Amino acid sequence: MPKFYLSTSAVLLACAVTAACSHAPATIPDITSSARGADTCRAAEVGVQVLGSGGPIAEGSRAGTSYAVWIDGKAQLLIDAGPGSFIRFGEAGLKVADLKAIALSHFHADHSAGLAGILNSGSFEASADPLLFIGPVAGSVFPGAGDLLSALVGREDGAWSYLSGYLDGGDGRRLLDVREIAASDTEQAPTTRIDISSDLTLIAIPVHHGEVPSLAYLVKAKGRDIVFASDQSAFSTGFDRVTRNIEPDLLVAHHVIPQGEGQPIGLHRPPSGIGTMAASIVPRMLLLSHHMERSFSRLQESLALIGAQFDGPTMIASDGTCIAL
Numbered sequence: 001m002p003k004f005y006l007s008t009s010a011v012l013l014a015c016a017v018t019a020a021c022s023h024a025p026a027t028i029p030d031i032t033s034s035a036r037g038a039d040t041c042r043a044a045e046v047g048v049q050v051l052g053s054g055g056p057i058a059e060g061s062r063a064g065t066s067y068a069v070w071i072d073g074k075a076q077l078l079i080d081a082g083p084g085s086f087i088r089f090g091e092a093g094l095k096v097a098d099l100k101a102i103a104l105s106h107f108h109a110d111h112s113a114g115l116a117g118i119l120n121s122g123s124f125e126a127s128a129d130p131l132l133f134i135g136p137v138a139g140s141v142f143p144g145a146g147d148l149l150s151a152l153v154g155r156e157d158g159a160w161s162y163l164s165g166y167l168d169g170g171d172g173r174r175l176l177d178v179r180e181i182a183a184s185d186t187e188q189a190p191t192t193r194i195d196i197s198s199d200l201t202l203i204a205i206p207v208h209h210g211e212v213p214s215l216a217y218l219v220k221a222k223g224r225d226i227v228f229a230s231d232q233s234a235f236s237t238g239f240d241r242v243t244r245n246i247e248p249d250l251l252v253a254h255h256v257i258p259q260g261e262g263q264p265i266g267l268h269r270p271p272s273g274i275g276t277m278a279a280s281i282v283p284r285m286l287l288l289s290h291h292m293e294r295s296f297s298r299l300q301e302s303l304a305l306i307g308a309q310f311d312g313p314t315m316i317a318s319d320g321t322c323i324a325l
Contacts, residue, residue: 077099
């Protein structure tokens with residue numbers, strides 16, 4: 001029988017000043033789940049921390065999709081930056097100066113809307129090394145990585161042009177080194193390898209996510225392999241071929257839709273499809289993230305469908321979760 005491991009954040013309640021609890025002092029928790037997760041990742045040689053485990057709808061306390069890859073006590077790679085990830089970034093004590101690269105899978109807002117806040121935070125830090133910024137090329141109504149940055153922080157027309165030094169090196173800002181990756185061929189799925197440092201390599205793989213140019217990422221960090229499957233449908237045939245039997249240490253899959261008719265299977269894999277994907281990739285561990293109420297409310301059903309095909313350990317992401325590898 002497959003074993004399932006649920007990882008949930010501790011729930012901290014502060015008493016409001018009301019008639020019902022007027023004699024209890026209001027307190028602010030001195031440590032958050034993100035800080036606890038960061039402590040775990042900081043102590044590991046390699047770790048993956050979930051900064052945002054939610055989806056595109058404001059349905060509770062989960063931030064939009066975002067992950068940090070820790071190496072030797074520092075978060076060196078940021079994967080996606082959904083809304084709310086700025087808060088989790090700060091709670092975890094992360095620094096933009098420690099990042100060597102930011103890689104966005106695609107430019108839906110629930111994966112990218114926190115980017116400007118994180119860059120703004122980084123403008124208060126000093127670092128002379130360029131910061132890699134990786135994302136797909138333009139397609140359909142979506143900009144490419146370079147155009148997205150220009151729209152955000154471009155000196156002439158950027159919404160926050162005071163941060164334009166990220167693009168032109170002015171104002172003492174850390175320069176962004178933009179790498180745009182072709183993402184349209186999801187059948188052949190030509191891969192793009194970027195050696196970020198001697199300990200960190202990222203391999204981008206085009207995946208099918210409707211009309212949205214999208215990338216999955218295989219991250220190699222000090223001998224550990226992590227697959228961030230990103231938002232993808234079962235039409236990601238090239239991804240399936242490239243990742244078959246690679247046996248990574250961790251597969252991060254997005255649990256966005258439940259099983260059944262009427263779901264957007266042209267955008268996402270249903271639980272049975274996640275099981276098929278995991279069985280093909282053969283990870284040591286599967287982490288389900290990017291939850292929505294429509295899928296999370298049927299979690300046990302999803303786990304059963306996944307477990308029918310993948311018998312490895314499956315964990316449920318919460319904001320702050322750290323997987324030490």
